[in-house]
Amino acid sequence: EPEVTQTPSHQVTQMGQEVILRCVPISNHLYFYWYRQILGQKVEFLVSFYNNEISEKSEIFDDQFSVERPDGSNFTLKIRSTKLEDSAMYFCASRLAGGSHEQYFGPGTRLTVT
């Protein structure tokens, strides 16, 4: 069964550094999402992406964040200058256009900012 994959599984970075989290959505999916889960808290929506542009973003998704679909398979989340509070689990999700609306989640990338 096709699945969403994410790399790396764990990323450790120093405060102020840039990080890129990578996701490979399911191949025929057209909508892509990033979510964040700070340790012990609920999963929060960051951004949605469709047709090569951001569809919606939450208040968390400030100028330090950006997303890109650099080729036909990858979907990336970049954090320009990481802060301690960016430490969290980041989940990528994708879904088909129309239909069931079900989003398929990747296993997540744990980001630790020191």
Added chain:
Amino acid sequence: AQSVTQPDIHITVSEGASLELRCNYSYGATPYLFWYVQSPGQGLQLLLKYFSGDTLVQGIKGFEAEFKRSQSSFNLRKPSVHWSDAAEYFCAVLDLYNNNDMRFGAGTRLTVKP
């Protein structure tokens, strides 16, 4: 705004006992509802979903949930809990008015006593 409430932060049940995890939603139209399970350090696994039709939905691992519009609830149940069910459980609603991003509840942590 669309939202999901899970009133119970932590529940402890004995192995073999029945389980019910509560979820209430606030949504203007017919909601698309989900239950996910997250084991420690792991990603989100879909247990079951409700889009329409039969209000009692069956999921994986012996879980079921019942949609009750009159109570704005979508409670998760299992007749006999196994030790391996210990995890964090998240209820979520798909927000169709905001480009299909998922709104998650705060989660309920399940502990299973031997």
